[in-house]
Amino acid sequence: MTDLSCSLLSAAPDDEEREWTLADYEAAAARWCPGCGDHAILTGVERLLEAEQLPPEQTVFVSGIGCASRFPHYLHTYGFHGIHGRALPIATGIKLRRPELHVFVVMGDGDCCSIGAGHWIHAVRYNLDIVALLLDNGVYGLTKNQTSPTSPKGIPSNTQPRGAILPPINPIAATLGVTNASFVAQTGDWLPAHLYATLQAAFHHHGLAFVRVLQRCPQYTPAIYDVAMRDPDLVELLVHPNGVVVPELDRLFKHKRPHDPADLDAARHLAEPDGKIRLGVFYRNETCPVYEETRAVAARSASEKVALLGAELDRYAV
Ligand code: SF4
Numbered sequence: 474m475t476d477l478s479c480s481l482l483s484a485a486p487d488d489e490e491r492e493w494t495l496a497d498y499e500a501a502a503a504r505w506c507p508g509c510g511d512h513a514i515l516t517g518v519e520r521l522l523e524a525e526q527l528p529p530e531q532t533v534f535v536s537g538i539g540c541a542s543r544f545p546h547y548l549h550t551y552g553f554h555g556i557h558g559r560a561l562p563i564a565t566g567i568k569l570r571r572p573e574l575h576v577f578v579v580m581g582d583g584d585c586c587s588i589g590a591g592h593w594i595h596a597v598r599y600n601l602d603i604v605a606l607l608l609d610n611g612v613y614g615l616t617k618n619q620t621s622p623t624s625p626k627g628i629p630s631n632t633q634p635r636g637a638i639l640p641p642i643n644p645i646a647a648t649l650g651v652t653n654a655s656f657v658a659q660t661g662d663w664l665p666a667h668l669y670a671t672l673q674a675a676f677h678h679h680g681l682a683f684v685r686v687l688q689r690c691p692q693y694t695p696a697i698y699d700v701a702m703r704d705p706d707l708v709e710l711l712v713h714p715n716g717v718v719v720p721e722l723d724r725l726f727k728h729k730r731p732h733d734p735a736d737l738d739a740a741r742h743l744a745e746p747d748g749k750i751r752l753g754v755f756y757r758n759e760t761c762p763v764y765e766e767t768r769a770v771a772a773r774s775a776s777e778k779v780a781l782l783g784a785e786l787d788r789y790a791v
Pocket residue numbers: 504505506508509510511540610614615689690691692693
């Protein structure tokens with residue numbers, strides 16, 4: 474992670490011509506547990522940065538608090554390791570002030586779906602042109618195993634040792650229910666080709682791309698995704714030219730469902746739990762208003778601002 478005031482801002486002019494390699498994006502060695510799905514997600518993100526040749530000084534990763542929130546430390550871009558649940562408002566501020574930057578948000582399930590839930594809903598409605606990743610392992614891992622809003626019912630934790638009492642929040646269905654949602658997708662950390670293709674689709678979407686990454690936590694919730702990882706028959710791939718198409722997965726997964734991501738009603742239907750884990754783009758709409766464009770105002774000089782202010786005050790003259 475690099476502080477916003479540091480040397481990346483003064484990148485050499487030669488950087489315009491420079492070709493960025495994977496090594497240019499790598500920062501501190503990741504300290505997640507062995508086997509943690511976050512490692513694979515980090516690799517997928519680094520591949521995306523290299524493939525898209527995103528200049529590190531024009532790229533920002535914002536996180537809240539949790540295992541996933543270490544992300545900015547492991548990337549040699551700008552980064553903001555924020556406070557719990559507040560990654561999206563921080564990213565909103567950055568994007569509004571510097572709309573030309575590539576802004577990524579990395580949240581955990583507690584971060585996004587609990588303390589940050591209000592920000593989640595409104596960020597989706599604002600539809601800024603950013604990528605928002607929810608790394609969902611169904612547990613508070615950093616604080617060592619408490620039930621989270623997405624813990625499947627019956628999964629034990631320190632706070633609910635007899636198993637989670639409530640049915641979990643469904644992040645895909647919840648996001649699809651928000652006004653102005655423009656891109657909603659789901660992928661899994663154990664399928665690097667699908668993960669990468671989904672990240673690519675999200676990056677190229679114009680608007681807020683919400684991606685739920687099913688993330689393995691071998692430390693506390695190995696039961697959640699291990700079964701699906703070992704049995705591809707439990708997974709159904711949503712396929713469509715406007716979604717995610719990964720030919721190399723054709724032989725591995727026999728369940729594939731054509732789904733046009735333009736169909737919101739079908740997306741909502743597919744998001745409902747029915748025993749299958751669905752991966753792919755549920756919904757995509759490039760026509761939704763993007764907040765930083767909707768509220769953009771023409772740059773004004775100081776004297777123009779003073780004149781406008783004077784005219785406004787004159788309206789109240791008595
Ligand atoms: Fe990953 Fe779980 Fe370890 Fe956190 S506790 S680093 S989520 S394996």
